[in-house]
Amino acid sequence: MNWNTWLPVLVVASSLLPGLIIFFLREGSHRLRTVLNMAGAVLKLALVGQLIWGVFHEQVYESRWTLAPGLDLVLHADTLSVLFVALSTVLWLVTTVYAIGYLENSPHRSRFFGFFSLCVSATVGLALAGNLFTFVIFYELLTLATYPLVAHRGTPEAMRGARIYLTYTLGGGMLLLIGTVWLHVLAGPAVFVEGGTLHRLPEQYHPQLKMIFLLLIAGLGVKAALVPLHGWLPQAMVAPAPVSALLHAVAVVKAGAFGIVRVVYDVYGVNFTDQLGLLGILGVVAAVTIIYGSVRALYQDNLKKRLAWSTVSQVSYIALGTAILGPVGTVGGIVHLVHQGIMKITLFFTAGNYAETLGIHKVSEMNGVGRRMPATTLAFTVAALGMIGIPPVAGFVSKWYLGLGALEAGMAAWVMPVLLASSVLNAAYFLPILHRAWFRDPAPAWPAEHLPAARLETHAALLWPPVVTATLALAAGLLAAAPYSPLEWASLIAQREYGL
Amino acid sequence: MLTAQWLYGLAGCLVTGIGLGNALLGSSLLKRVLAINVMGAGVFMMLIAVAYRGPDLAPDPVPHALVLTGIVVAVSATALALALARRLDREQDDG
Amino acid sequence: MADTLVWLVALPLTGAVATLLLPRQANMIAIGSAVATAVTAGVLVHAVSAQGALHYAIGGWHAGLGIALRADGLSALLLLMTALVMLAATTYAGAYFSSAGQRRQLWPLWLLLWTSLNALLLAGDLFNLYVTLELLGLSAVALACLGGKTAAIRAALRYLLVGLLGSMMFLAGVSLIYAGYGTLDMAMLTAAVGPGPVAWTALALMTAGLLLKAALFPLHFWLPPAHASAPAPVSAVLSALVVKAAFYLVLRLWLEVFAAVITPAAASLLGALGAGAVLWGSWQALQAERLKLLAAYSTVAQLGYLFLFFPLLQALPHGPARDLAAGGLVILALTHGLAKAGLFLAIGVIQQRAGHDTIRELGGTAQQLPATTFAIALAGVALIGLPPSGAFLGKWQLLAGAVTTGQWLWLVITVIGSLLAAAYIFRVLGHAFGHQPYPGRPVTVAREEWPALLLAASAAVLLGLAGLPVWGLMEIRL
């Protein structure tokens, strides 16, 4: 029983098995379900800790399972995958606590937590994928696991949102599949190797490789919400708060961005992609998405819709980082993957709290909410400032490295204006909210006050998660230089990618 | 290739064609069952014509066995088809 | 070990005669012979993987004179699928047919159908194939009208007539072959057959007859009413196994016996018909009002995928690429068999609980039967071809074959077909999220729901993850 081959499988199984068991639990057995959820989350955290320590010390973790001749299911832990696995595990633990509080006495919880665990297993599997074939399998499993979560409430809008979500993601999945098959036929199984493998192919394959790249990026762009393919994100806001938090901060959206990073760095190799002239296209699409997402966010009165459009623009920072040639730009892009996750999940937790406690759904209803729920609004403020890029919150770090990378790569001419414009736009749609929350006096009565203001401003399980993630965002900014911090880890990744 | 062989064989092909045509065009169920039986008879003619090896030589017994089996299979299929039709009529009569 | 070939046919046949003669113990005998046949199928697969292809000369006469039974990788796999589907459907049929009278009529015909399937998959003689095809057709028709509903009987009658026409055309082909080559044994014919009017016409006739029985696109009109109105366990077996047996024969004839005669044009014609089946079947399934009609049209579509493989297999030269594609074809067929049977059994549970299977009013029942809805979801995943189902590997090989041989049309058809399949599956699953009271216990009707769940799960997960032996077995040829 070689520990190095079984660890990745255990990491995936630690949320898969509880999920499958929860499916067959009776609806009434709350305690058993909570114990299973928490046990799975904590076990996964411990395993991932061991994984981080191991990968840092050059340990090789790989398990391989042959599905068909030439098609292997490979789970391989390298620096990039460990970063995404760590992010998913931490945020899954926090979101589980939040979900248990949020879904108090609502129906179908066995089904919800079952698919919730399947969704995280798919995300972790996707992160640990060792080749493009395994990535595609977990990419499609993610769609299957998240559809029931988006459609959980069963209301007509939820069904409509879920249908749109399914159409986009299955379409994207099909494009990705075609690209992967074409690549597989052309160059054999596409194993993720730092620096990529395709530059050795002869000259006449290049037009086909360009076509395959466009297919892969289109397939991944659906989940990464690149502009023409982002339509499903605002519609999927009908899902309950923990789902939109997990979906839009960690699982679905990041899967797409993570896929783009994998394809550019570990399949094509960033220099070969640049040589093919594809980095420019990716950069342009990312830039357009950043601006368009922020502009649309301005006009959204519904708080969750506004956050959704903000996610559309923020995720494209990662694509922009990938498009910037050079290690510093890469660090900026990859570290933003973590920072954006932490900040955005805080925003969604706080939005969920407002809706659950005071019945607030619209920005216009948020006058004086800071007085009624100070801790939640404080967390909201920290995350919002981070999104704008104001130090010391984490967002500033990634924007700083993105700018630096652009300068170093000589692409500053068009990257800097994009960064500045998007920061201004972020400020334009976040600061008014902060102003309303803190400096306006509240309306006579809240739309629907569910939980009376007892010792805490809201249910404990709803309050602590945003506070924890807000502090994490703050810590990621302040302690950026500490060992095992996201920034350090991102620079380790960049070193190994560029072979420095 | 004996004259009798191709004479009866071609007649068999003709009967098969007639059977197939009417099986596709048959107006009533009974007409179609009849057509399928005729088509079968045509195929059997082709088989038995192959078995014939001239007046002096004993014929090849294998096609004979095949046709025997074919006839019994055809009659059982016809029986089932007619039973189904009868049941449908009974449904209509008191339906 | 060659005796297992005979036992595979003799066991269900003995079971059929026993259930006919001892009606009171019919249930016990039926379950007993089902388990025994399934075990024998397992033993056969093990024997084939250990010793290679098996031959058995019946009566001791060498192949030319007597009839030879033979089993290679392909037939062993299909026999195993038949055994699994029949075993699950047998346990379900016992619970589905409540009245003892109906069960008494069911078991003999049920086991005769199983006998004909096993005999067909093992047959090595063309005329013997005609007799097994006829036995398959008649027992399927007799089972289809067991429900006694007028619609079922009318559909069964049309199915019988189409089947008879198909068999007669097949027989015409066989008679031409005997006239030309003087033998009926497929192994000897493979060596003897060469391009010429006799081979072309005979193959055309036999293929036309088999396409009628396999309900490929233009000739599929009889399938939806027949499969939709038959009782659930019967339509499960019809859709999963009976139609596939005819496909298996086309595969045998085209890629083995008449391999020297096949032209790219002919293979592309089959591919085009398959493409038509995929599009038309999926489109009709999307419009279907009732679950069973949806499942029946889905069968028409899924068979289309299998026929898409023909132009690929014909274009690929003998070698690893072609073996991969052949393995993909078989795993796609196996997954469809298990998933479709699971789907029909699940629909049977819903139909008996709700009294109807119209998709619009499905909401309440989907809540009452979460395990059944989960089975439909798993079967749906396998039908669409999403991972981790075996169909995903099958469609991967289909796409890879299309790219390798440069036949891009089949790739586009497969993609459109899969998206349409996703549309009609999730249209059904959408109803599972309504707000009706939740029964609290996930598995409400244990005995009836487990067969469907196990079949769908094995299609959606087991075949996907443990699919490698399929390629291993496909290496073993006659």
Next chain:
Amino acid sequence: MNSTTLLAFDALLLISTVSLAWASLASSDERRGVILFMAFGLLLAMAWSRLQAPDVALAEAAIGAGLSGALLLSAVRREPVGLSRTGAEPVQNHEKTDYRMTLRWTVTLLCAAFTATLGWAYLSALSFGPHDGLPRAIAANLEASGVSNPVTAVLLNFRAWDTLLELAVLLTAALGILALGKESPAYQPAGVVFEGLIRWLVPLLILTAGYLLWVGAHAPGGAFQAGATLAAAGVVLRLAGRHRIGLPAGIRLRVLMAAGVGVFLLVGLVLMLAGRSFLGYPPALASLLILVIETAAMLAIAATLVLAFAGGRPQTDVLANTAVKLEASTASGPGPARPAGSGGTSNDCIPEKKAC
């Protein structure tokens, strides 16, 4: 018979056969079609005997023309409109008819092309020259097969597997018919003349069946022909209005139907357990085993065909009182006597008693 007259006979026979086939399918009145089909069957039997295939001629006459014809005629007994409903509806308006016409023409052309290719392929197949490999092998193994009639040897020994599955087909058809419901109402009881004929005909048929069964080992005959003759006896009894048409009811009927497959399977399995191959008769016992199997097959075939003619599950409990009612009705006025033996059966069922 020198070759020219033989050729003339062949030409005449074939022309009449083909034209009968065409006439039977083209006739608008279904009963006429069926009767022409029976005539076609008889002519076909003559063709088989011309091609030196006596076994097949017997079977064609007994089953092809006789019993199939009887089944089809009993199906026509209903008023024809009942059956046409399942076919294409009668066409009313104008543009539908010319659609029908174009469809009819295209199908006819297609069939003509089909027949032409079939004929062309058949002739080129014959041009491959005679294949005597198989007949020589059969002749060589004939004495080891336990019977001297080569056709019975092929049927019951060399290709016994085909015959086993074919009996299974027969059993399936019988089970399907049983599952579909009760038998159709009985015929009018026989008049005096028909009654007298039956007293001679039925025992004769049974005797011939026994003879055909026995002679099958070394001369044309065998289980199928014997079974058909036995079934003819049952059909004649049913036409005479008898209810006890020799078919037992309940478990005994099932044993009879399953006899063919059951005995065949039993022999095969016993031989396999005894170390020989499945259905590999030891030469010494071969002729005995074949006779046992043929007897069982004859019973099964006869039972199935009579059951098919009866139309469904024989009504044993109903038997007693309807027989009494029928006797009462004949006392009130003898039904019109029907000439038997004409091969065709007139269907004078009494509408007001809804006997049809």
